Amino acid sequence: MTALPTLETAPQAPADTAPRAGRRPRARTLLLVPALLFLALLVVAAAAPGLFTGAAPNATHPLQALRPPGAGHWFGTDQLGRDLYTRVVYGTRLSLLLGAGSTALSVLAGAALGLTAGLGGRVADQVLMRLADVLLALPPILLALLAVAVLGSGTVNVALAIAAAFAPGYARIVRAETLVVRRSGYVEAATTLGLSRAALIRRHVVPNALGPLLVLATVGFGSSLIAASGLSFLGLGPQPPTAEWGAMLDQGRDFLQTAWWLGIFPGAAITLTALVVNIVGRQAQARFTRRTGR
Amino acid sequence: MKATHLLQAVARRVAAAAAVLLGAATVAFAALQLIPGDPVTTMLGPFSSATPEVRDRIRAQYGLGEPVGQQYLHYLGHLLRGDLGQSYQVQRPVGSLIGDQLGPTAQLALAALALALLLALVSAVATAGRRPVLRGAASLLELLTVSSPSYWTGILLLTAFSFHWQLFPVAGAQNGTSLVLPALTLALPMTGVLAQVLREGLETALHEPFAVTARSRGLSSTAVRLRHALRHAALPLVTLTGWLAGSLLGGAVLVETVFGRPGIGALILQATTNKDMPLVIGLVLLSALVFVVLSTLVDLLYLVIDPRLRTDQVTP
Numbered sequence: 001m002t003a004l005p006t007l008e009t010a011p012q013a014p015a016d017t018a019p020r021a022g023r024r025p026r027a028r029t030l031l032l033v034p035a036l037l038f039l040a041l042l043v044v045a046a047a048a049p050g051l052f053t054g055a056a057p058n059a060t061h062p063l064q065a066l067r068p069p070g071a072g073h074w075f076g077t078d079q080l081g082r083d084l085y086t087r088v089v090y091g092t093r094l095s096l097l098l099g100a101g102s103t104a105l106s107v108l109a110g111a112a113l114g115l116t117a118g119l120g121g122r123v124a125d126q127v128l129m130r131l132a133d134v135l136l137a138l139p140p141i142l143l144a145l146l147a148v149a150v151l152g153s154g155t156v157n158v159a160l161a162i163a164a165a166f167a168p169g170y171a172r173i174v175r176a177e178t179l180v181v182r183r184s185g186y187v188e189a190a191t192t193l194g195l196s197r198a199a200l201i202r203r204h205v206v207p208n209a210l211g212p213l214l215v216l217a218t219v220g221f222g223s224s225l226i227a228a229s230g231l232s233f234l235g236l237g238p239q240p241p242t243a244e245w246g247a248m249l250d251q252g253r254d255f256l257q258t259a260w261w262l263g264i265f266p267g268a269a270i271t272l273t274a275l276v277v278n279i280v281g282r283q284a285q286a287r288f289t290r291r292t293g294r
Numbered sequence: 295m296k297a298t299h300l301l302q303a304v305a306r307r308v309a310a311a312a313a314v315l316l317g318a319a320t321v322a323f324a325a326l327q328l329i330p331g332d333p334v335t336t337m338l339g340p341f342s343s344a345t346p347e348v349r350d351r352i353r354a355q356y357g358l359g360e361p362v363g364q365q366y367l368h369y370l371g372h373l374l375r376g377d378l379g380q381s382y383q384v385q386r387p388v389g390s391l392i393g394d395q396l397g398p399t400a401q402l403a404l405a406a407l408a409l410a411l412l413l414a415l416v417s418a419v420a421t422a423g424r425r426p427v428l429r430g431a432a433s434l435l436e437l438l439t440v441s442s443p444s445y446w447t448g449i450l451l452l453t454a455f456s457f458h459w460q461l462f463p464v465a466g467a468q469n470g471t472s473l474v475l476p477a478l479t480l481a482l483p484m485t486g487v488l489a490q491v492l493r494e495g496l497e498t499a500l501h502e503p504f505a506v507t508a509r510s511r512g513l514s515s516t517a518v519r520l521r522h523a524l525r526h527a528a529l530p531l532v533t534l535t536g537w538l539a540g541s542l543l544g545g546a547v548l549v550e551t552v553f554g555r556p557g558i559g560a561l562i563l564q565a566t567t568n569k570d571m572p573l574v575i576g577l578v579l580l581s582a583l584v585f586v587v588l589s590t591l592v593d594l595l596y597l598v599i600d601p602r603l604r605t606d607q608v609t610p
Contacts, residue, residue, distance in 0.1 A: 137581075246445075
């Protein structure tokens with residue numbers, strides 16, 4: 001069967017490293033600074049939303065329902081008269097947590113499975129990688145939905161489902177890296193010097209095999225965020241009145257005809273976050289590739 | 295290619311396809327076993343007042359009382375006969391439920407695929423190796439489409455072209471015009487990825503000696519791109535397109551929800567929220583089948599595009 005592009009090539013395009021024209025790297029770095037600033041702003045909003053708004057995210061004002069954006073309500077109000085700007089700010093925490101939590105879980109699971117396959121002998125390798133082949137044959141969203149069907153809906157289950165959907169891709173990459181490291185000169189040297197197997201794995205194999213994974217996880221965070229908010233949008237994640245970007249889009253759907261702002265702002269928050277994460281992630285990937293030549 | 299080699303290649307391909315399908319069936323069956331609680335309760339809904347006798351009859355009917363190993367073998371036996379079982383919620387065969395919804399989704403996926411390829415081709419051919427400003431603008435646009443979740447793009451298009459200007463219908467799948475916005479929504483993220491890869495490939499190919507030669511023979515820049523460079527740049531594009539086309543089924547879940555279209559995506563969501571496991575499994579198998587068919591097509595397309603692969607040594 002044709003070798004399939006995994007996470008590194010498919011959903012997010014590869015980090016192009018061809019140093020062409022000399023002008024592009026500078027343009028990319030130019031984008032990097034605002035991207036990092038925005039990312040810092042997001043982290044602050046997630047940690048202390050009260051700094052950005054004095055209102056409460058779930059305070060309803062039925063008399064002010066569906067007001068368009070303007071003074072007093074920058075992003076307008078929703079069908080219950082809640083201030084949309086406040087809800088988008090307060091939604092940052094859960095949205096970022098969903099993306100980051102599911103990415104961390106999938107990276108951990110992928111690392112554990114990949115290392116097991118790469119170090120655990122032929123049988124473990126065969127079983128795990130054939131399983132990964134099958135799982136990678138299915139679209140991630142479908143895998144996540146299969147997991148939701150098993151686990152049930154809810155915020156934590158959505159994070160677990162997204163983690164399960166992306167883990168096979170990470171597992172395959174870690175396995176490949178592990179095999180490269182195992183055959184490398186320094187591991188051979190360490191073995192010759194009589195380092196124990198456990199110390200060898202801890203000191204050499206794990207750090208070297210996981211480096212590329214962490215870089216990849218930055219870009220993966222964007223995919224996880226979009227996928228997790230997508231499941232929320234389908235109504236499978238956080239339930240009302242929780243402020244979360246995907247869920248807010250879902251709840252605003254019935255009013256789009258008259259209140260366009262309900263569809264614009266929460267989605268813009270998801271897109272902007274994914275965009276800056278992608279910019280930072282690609283830069284990290286390009287630098288990593290340049291440094292290691294992989 | 296000799297006949298025996300061809301046979302071997304075909305046999306290998308069929309075996310690999312069967313392995314993926316069997317694997318998907320096994321994963322789906324394992325997921326079914328992991329569901330907490332009694333499947334009969336799931337089937338009847340939490341508020342059912344069915345008597346224990348009725349529950350036992352259902353249990354026997356679905357073979358739920360047997361040991362797991364035996365259930366698995368039965369399940370595989372049924373699959374081999376093309377029997378996907380009965381949906382828990384809607385008391386109809388899973389096969390016919392899926393069959394009913396296949397049309398609208400196939401239309402949507404094919405339209406999106408064609409649109410994505412067309413847009414990527416235009417964008418890449420027009421901007422590859424051109425001035426940095428042009429390339430930069432195209433790159434940024436592509437990054438934006440890759441970062442935009444389809445459900446948001448869909449809402450934006452709906453707001454602009456259905457609510458504001460009222461050019462396209464808001465929901466449904468009755469005619470051609472109702473296909474435009476969903477197909478565009480599904481196509482845009484793909485376009486970004488495809489255009490990036492195609493531009494890289496084109497730029498590499500444009501620096502090859504054959505491209506320089508063709509240009510020095512007096513061929514116009516566009517002609518070199520279309521007639522010479524494109525074929526070289528197309529190979530990675532084919533693999534990527536195959537992969538992305540397989541993931542369209544996942545994207546359809548979101549896009550069909552946004553636009554209120556019937557189809558496989560809507561069916562997947564319905565099956566998931568109802569915990570209708572036979573239907574979920576049927577849909578997983580459908581997706582695996584799509585993957586198998588697509589990767590076969592990709593391999594065949596490779597042979598069509600690159601004659602160098604048609605020799606004996608490089609039998610895949």
